[in-house]
Amino acid sequence: MGDPAKPLRADAARNRELVLETAYATFAAEGLSVPIDEIARRAGLGAGTIYRHFPTKNALFAAVIEHRLQQIVTAGRTLLDAGEPAEALFGFIQAMAVDWGAADQGLHQVIAGDGIDLDELAPAAEAQFLSLLGELLTAAQQAGTARPDLTVREAKAIIVGCQAVQSHTPDVADRVITLILTGLRAKP
Amino acid sequence: MGDPAKPLRADAARNRELVLETAYATFAAEGLSVPIDEIARRAGLGAGTIYRHFPTKNALFAAVIEHRLQQIVTAGRTLLDAGEPAEALFGFIQAMAVDWGAADQGLHQVIAGDGIDLDELAPAAEAQFLSLLGELLTAAQQAGTARPDLTVREAKAIIVGCQAVQSHTPDVADRVITLILTGLRAKP
Amino acid sequence: MGDPAKPLRADAARNRELVLETAYATFAAEGLSVPIDEIARRAGLGAGTIYRHFPTKNALFAAVIEHRLQQIVTAGRTLLDAGEPAEALFGFIQAMAVDWGAADQGLHQVIAGDGIDLDELAPAAEAQFLSLLGELLTAAQQAGTARPDLTVREAKAIIVGCQAVQSHTPDVADRVITLILTGLRAKP
């Protein structure tokens, strides 16, 4: 049913994607304080072009995070559909912290605070993310691998914790996250 | 006695304390990007006064963190000396995240990364902290309450994770941290 | 054609020139301690614009000096090519101090030291300058008007001295410089 927004011209759409990818890579590698000009330079665009697509730097954050969360949700749903409900939740948390969060300074800064609030920034994506997390959690609880009294908010808090671990001490992160997850499996 | 550095004049010492406390409160509440001028304003001082005591913004960070870590180490040692070796480690981690970390956004940013390195910033205090943590860990392992294969670095990573949890989702932090700690108690 | 650096946009090039001229006039008239903001104000530009073209105040010095030295070298070469080898050196020194150095306080400060090193600031232009000076000197020596034992470094030192004279006591500079140059003509 018809995108309400006018469809972008082909080159504009391409530029939007390019900005998004460049911004993600840059924020992930160097944190959120990278200047817009630097992102423009890396994308081979003018700064004005970025502002045409994203009216403020915060809007760019929002779009990047939204994009990222959508990828995460997609990957999580794949895991869920793979038919291993018992381990999907744990695999997802581990993957989110270790594989995806490995170099993700920017994502971690956003998720862990730094004055930026995910719920304000990208409420729709956040809702989808929580919904997926709920499904993963329920599946694991029904399979008997996760504590039955665990809530979605708690599961998200644990993800935040695991990402902090990954970002701060990458070399022991794998083991520590495994330990943390142990606590989620224990019977009440 | 025999302090090599001349003792500060009474008013200077008072102001130094005032800056340290104001800076701690401000960084904790609003993160590390608060301008020095704002801290000066809140302390009722000129900006130059802060720079007299701490020649760089980083030096101020360092002093705040050092001050804070010393308080933490002192409190941890009290716990250790209280004669409950079995629970001291867990009490310490919980206290560090929940009681002290409650409003500690700035401290968390420093400890959790953000381009700032604790070891460079306050190496002495960091060393004391790690040493205390080691003692708490050993005591718990000898009492049989902590996994024997846990290392100090891992314990520190867990603290970082717990602080992230506290800072991001305070209302479920208590429960989540308890869950995380469960994983440290499990037999290998 | 084949300029590796993209040619500046017309407005940018105009502003670059404007900054250079304003900076030259201002430094020359008031010395090197004039704030960048003041130069921006006089040029009718924002301070940021200056920093876009010259990333540091030192870089602006460098560009001003380079610009100036190039003019000087060009003028000197014209003198050399005019076919009066016997007098070109003396004309050049006199011109450099009197005509061009008339209000050149800033340039004099740079050339005469003040903690700023020409060789670091604009090595290429400095090299060209020394090379031209060498040619002038050789020509005069072959024509028998300059002492045969005079070196390029000594000639440069004399220029520095003449500029100091000009800058300090303009009203007697012409005569004094003539006297100084007399010493260079004398037979050993």
Add this chain to the structure above:
Amino acid sequence: MGDPAKPLRADAARNRELVLETAYATFAAEGLSVPIDEIARRAGLGAGTIYRHFPTKNALFAAVIEHRLQQIVTAGRTLLDAGEPAEALFGFIQAMAVDWGAADQGLHQVIAGDGIDLDELAPAAEAQFLSLLGELLTAAQQAGTARPDLTVREAKAIIVGCQAVQSHTPDVADRVITLILTGLRAKP
């Protein structure tokens, strides 16, 4: 007769001397931009003590220059009284630049401009200096060693030039100054 100002207490007089000497050494070595606090530190005094004796930084410059000029005048007079009128002027100029000006960045900056005017700063000392210079000049002219048409202002301008040479290219300064002085000896 009878100093109109109350005589200083012994310690105050000592401090005044100490500041003057330290300031001279520091300005000479590092230029006029050295902070007052640094001079205080080197003198082992508080900054306030300097301000008790010299109400502004400019006043301190003035006093330093005055002090210095007095020494110079004294030394020049000694030269004059030594009974070698033919060479006293040349010896004086050479000594002023080479021996005394060797590391005299501060003095050179003041004399060579930098927005500071000797006549405003220390008019009395300047007058004495000019008077001495006049005597040296007259003596040399009567002895037939200096051009009869040389004026005091021109002689001073030459000193400024020689100091610039010394300050800019110390290693050839001796020779260059000798060359310059040759010009003053030549018959008109």
Add this chain to the structure above:
DNA sequence: GATGAATGAGACTTCATTCAT
């Protein structure tokens, strides 16, 4: 009188955002 801590204006520089080309 001496001290050195405090002040606060102002320097240099960065960067989100706007706008002429």
Add this chain to the structure above:
DNA sequence: GATGAATGAAGTCTCATTCAT
């Protein structure tokens, strides 16, 4: 639409000068 130049409000830090101790 795209570009990248211009803007100007901050931010960090310095230092001449004043003032409480």
